[in-house]
Amino acid sequence: MMAKVAHVNDDLLDALAAIVGDRLSTAKSVLEQHGRDESYHAPHPPDVVVYAETTGEVSDIVKLCAARDVPVIPFGTGTSLEGHVAALNGGVCIDLSHMNNIVVVNDEDMDAIVEAGVTRKQLNEHLRETGLFFPIDPGADASIGGMVATRASGTNAVRYGTMRENVLAMTVVMADGRIIQTSRRARKSSAGYDLTRLFVGSEGTLGVITEITVRLHGIPEAISSAVCSFPDLPSAISTVIQTIQAGVPVARIELMDEVQMDAINKFSGFDYPMLPTLFFEFHGSKNGVVEQVETVEALAGDFGGSGFQWAVKQEDRNRLWQARHDSYYACLALRPGAKGMATDVCVPISRLAECILETRKDIDETGLLAPILGHVGDGNFHVVMIMDLEDEDEVAKCKAFNERLVMRALAMDGTCSGEHGVGYGKMDFLASEHGEALSVMRAIKIALDPQNIMNPGKIVRV
Numbered sequence: 001m002m003a004k005v006a007h008v009n010d011d012l013l014d015a016l017a018a019i020v021g022d023r024l025s026t027a028k029s030v031l032e033q034h035g036r037d038e039s040y041h042a043p044h045p046p047d048v049v050v051y052a053e054t055t056g057e058v059s060d061i062v063k064l065c066a067a068r069d070v071p072v073i074p075f076g077t078g079t080s081l082e083g084h085v086a087a088l089n090g091g092v093c094i095d096l097s098h099m100n101n102i103v104v105v106n107d108e109d110m111d112a113i114v115e116a117g118v119t120r121k122q123l124n125e126h127l128r129e130t131g132l133f134f135p136i137d138p139g140a141d142a143s144i145g146g147m148v149a150t151r152a153s154g155t156n157a158v159r160y161g162t163m164r165e166n167v168l169a170m171t172v173v174m175a176d177g178r179i180i181q182t183s184r185r186a187r188k189s190s191a192g193y194d195l196t197r198l199f200v201g202s203e204g205t206l207g208v209i210t211e212i213t214v215r216l217h218g219i220p221e222a223i224s225s226a227v228c229s230f231p232d233l234p235s236a237i238s239t240v241i242q243t244i245q246a247g248v249p250v251a252r253i254e255l256m257d258e259v260q261m262d263a264i265n266k267f268s269g270f271d272y273p274m275l276p277t278l279f280f281e282f283h284g285s286k287n288g289v290v291e292q293v294e295t296v297e298a299l300a301g302d303f304g305g306s307g308f309q310w311a312v313k314q315e316d317r318n319r320l321w322q323a324r325h326d327s328y329y330a331c332l333a334l335r336p337g338a339k340g341m342a343t344d345v346c347v348p349i350s351r352l353a354e355c356i357l358e359t360r361k362d363i364d365e366t367g368l369l370a371p372i373l374g375h376v377g378d379g380n381f382h383v384v385m386i387m388d389l390e391d392e393d394e395v396a397k398c399k400a401f402n403e404r405l406v407m408r409a410l411a412m413d414g415t416c417s418g419e420h421g422v423g424y425g426k427m428d429f430l431a432s433e434h435g436e437a438l439s440v441m442r443a444i445k446i447a448l449d450p451q452n453i454m455n456p457g458k459i460v461r462v
Contacts, residue, residue, distance in 0.1 A: 008047035008048050008091065012064065012068060012070065012092075013026070013048060016048065016050055016061065016064065016092070019060045019064075020052065020053075023050060023051035023053070023098070024048060024051070025048070026048050026049075028045075030049050031046055031093075034049050034073075034087075035085070035086055035087050035093075036086070037079065037080040037082075037084060037085050037086075037423075038078070038079050038081055038140070038328075038342075039081045039083060039342065039423075040339045040340065040341050040387075041082065041086065041423070041425055043086060044086040044087045044090075045087060045090075046073055046087035046090060046091050046092060046093035047087075047090045047091060048092055048093070049092075049093045049095055050093070050094055051095045052094050052095070052098065052099060052210075053098045053099060054099070055099075055171055055173065055179055055210040055211060056179075058094060058096075058173045058208050059173045059177045059178075059179050060177070062094075062173050062174075062175065062176070062177045062208065063176070063177035065091070065092050065453055066175060066177060066451060069451055070092055070453060071087065071090065071092070071453050071454075071455070071456050072094060072204075072454055073091060073092070073093045073204065073455050074093075074096060074145070074204040074208045074209070074455065075095045075096065075097075076096060076097070076116065076142065076143030076149070077097070077119065077140070077141065077143050077146060079138075079141075079142050079146070080146065080150055082417070082420050082422060082423030082424070082425035083424045083425045083458075084149075084150065084203055084204070084423040084455075084458060086423075086424065086457075088424065088456065088457040089456055091453070094208060096115075096116045096117040096143065096145055096208075096210070097117045097143070098117060099115035099117040099145075099210060100115060100117040100119075101114070101115045101118070103115065103211070105126070105127065105132075105216075107130055109185065110132060110215065110217065110218070111168055111185060111213055112127070112134070112213070112214055113211060113212070113213050114144050114211070114212055116143060116144060116148075116210050116211065117143050117144075117145060118143065118145075119141045119142065119144070120134060120136065120138075120141060120142060120144065120147065121141045131219055132216040132217065132219065133216065133217060133218075133219050134166075135159075135160035135217050136152060136157070136160070136162065136166055137154040137155050138153065138419065139154060139324075139328075140325075144214065145210070145212065147163050148167055148199070148209055148212055149199075149209060150163075150203060150419075150421040151163050151164055151201030151419070151421065153378075153418070154375065155252045155321070157375055157377075157380075157419075158244075158252065158253060158375065158377030158378045159249060159250065159251040159283065160251070163200055163201075164200050166214055166215045167200055167213070167214055168183060168186075168187070168196070168215060169181060169184060169185060169212075169213040170196060170199060170209050170210075170211060171212075172206075172207040172209050172210070173207055173208040173210060174206075174207045174448065175206075175448060175450075175454050180195070180207075182199060183196045183213075185213055203421055203455060203459055204454060204455035205454050205456075205458050205459050205460070206445065206449060206454060207449075220251075220285075220289075221284065221285050222282075222283070222286040222288070223251075223281065223283055223289070223312075223314075223317065224281070224289050224293060224311070225281045225282075225311040225312075225320050225321070226279075226280045226281075226282075226297075226308050226309065226310050227272060227278070227279055227307075227308070227309045228280070228297075228305045228306070228307065229261075229272065229273045229275040229276065229277045229306060229307050230276045230277070230278070230300075230303065230305050231276075232276060233276045233353075233357060233360060234357065235276070235303040235305070236276040236277070236303070236305075237255070237352055237356060237357075237376065238303050238353065239278060239296075239302075239303045240253050240278065240349075240352070240376045240377060241349055241350070241352065241353065242299045243296055243299055243377075244377060246295060248295050249283075249284065249292065250280060250281070250282060250292060250377060251281045251282060251283040252279065252281040253279070253375070253376055253377035254279040254324055254374070254375060254376070255276070255277070255278055255356075255372070255373060255376040255381065256278075256279070256324075256327070256371070256372075256373045257360065257371060257372040257373070258275055259334075259369070259370075259371040260327060260330075260331070260371035260372065260373045261274050261276075261277050262334075263327065263330035263334050263371060264326075264330050266330070266333065267326060267333050268322070268326060268330065270323060272309075279320065279324055281317070281321075324373075327373055328340060328342060328384060331384040334369060334371075335386045338386045338387060339386075339387060339388075339389045340385065340386055340387075341384070341385040341398050341402065342382060342383075342385075342420070343382065343384075343385070343402050343405060343420070344380060344382040344383075344417055344418050345408075345409035345414055345416060345418060346378070346379050346381075346414055346415050346417070346418030347379050347412045347414030348379055348412065348413055348414065351379075351412040351413070352376060352379050352381075356372060356381060358408060359405055359408065360372060362401060362404060362405070363383070363401070368386075368397065368401060369386040370383050370384060370386065370398075370401070371383070375419075378418070379418070380419060385398040385401065385402070406426075406429050406432075410433055416432075416433050422459045424457050424458055427460070427461065430459070430460070441459070441460050442462060445462055
């Protein structure tokens with residue numbers, strides 16, 4: 001069952017305008033902007049975009065849509081990668097960017113309550129004088145609400161975890177307009193079902209997240225970053241595995257193959273060797289960081305790692321990690337005019353080397369331009385296939401490679417996505433990954449959204 005198509009008429013537009021005033025648009029450019037994300041997936045614009053400013057407004061909007069069987073698509077910043085915000089059946093897009101208030105920072109409890117439209121950079125700028133920071137860093141300046149909805153993680157996840165571990169509670173508007181609080185601010189609870197975890201990663205299919213309580217962490221006394229190149233991929237990956245198994249509390253370990261390093265050099269003005277390379281970052285006390293650095297440098301040396309380049313000053317570290325975050329655009333610059341099909345998988349770290357090496361062999365045999373990079377400290381890596389969207393054969397070749405990559409990861413007891421999420425781009429892989437558990441997900445969806453109006457056509461088919 002899909003929500004019906006094209007019920008956004010003048011009556012509904014007038015009713016929406018009564019709620020949000022002139023914070024409503026049917027302009028073609030606005031609709032197109034809200035129907036696409038950063039991926040190659042075909043855009044699907046909504047019929048109308050409304051800019052909500054309070055949870056009450058979101059509730060009233062959802063009630064109107066529920067009464068008319070109109071799809072509801074939440075929108076944060078549009079930086080997702082699997083078609084999450086595409087309005088596959090039209091409907092009302094609720095843009096939450098105006099809900100960008102930091103409600104309260106509880107310094108002593110090391111948490112903060114923020115509205116869904118607050119971005120991660122905005123939150124960390126606000127926290128600058130408190131000695132605290134929010135560690136989840138997916139690269140893009142995504143909204144906190146969107147990061148919760150997609151269960152985002154990023155470069156810091158190896159030490160600080162993903163959004164799943166850093167959300168304490170949230171306010172959600174349900175499919176019938178009810179407003180619920182999933183939990184309290186207590187650090188643990190055994191009272192009832194864990195609704196907070198249910199909505200983390202739900203991608204707008206169960207409700208609209210409007211407010212989030214997030215964990216904060218103390219800014220480390222010392223931070224040091226390093227770059228080290230290796231003679232080949234097995235050596236770099238072995239260093240990662242040994243580092244994790246040795247219990248080194250490294251904050252970030254990022255792998256880039258030689259193709260990705262070439263892209264970063266050209267795009268960001270670096271002159272690193274065109275070899276498989278690891279980016280490290282170490283957090284802790286001054287003595288603790290020194291110990292971590294010495295341990296990892298010795299491990300890297302055992303596997304042929306050389307040319308450690310250190311970045312201790314904040315501006316140097318920022319430049320280093322900005323280059324890492326710009327890697328997608330660096331990839332696109334390798335082939336001007338082309339588009340990128342970005343995909344990710346995650347496997348147990350003991351299978352990481354095998355999975356990456358088989359993937360690199362597959363890329364070479366298929367003849368694709370496809371750099372490999374990733375947050376390998378937790379077994380998660382990405383492949384960006386640079387392709388001509390007008391070339392049907394090339395697109396088909398990339399899609400077939402993506403399917404082989406996912407099936408390779410699943411065969412190693414991994415997952416089809418470590419952090420990009422499902423959207424409508426990876427729906428077809430969930431049956432292979434979850435089996436009968438997928439029917440349980442579908443039952444939850446139907447129970448909480450019987451009309452199937454909440455971002456329909458994503459995660460599960462109803």
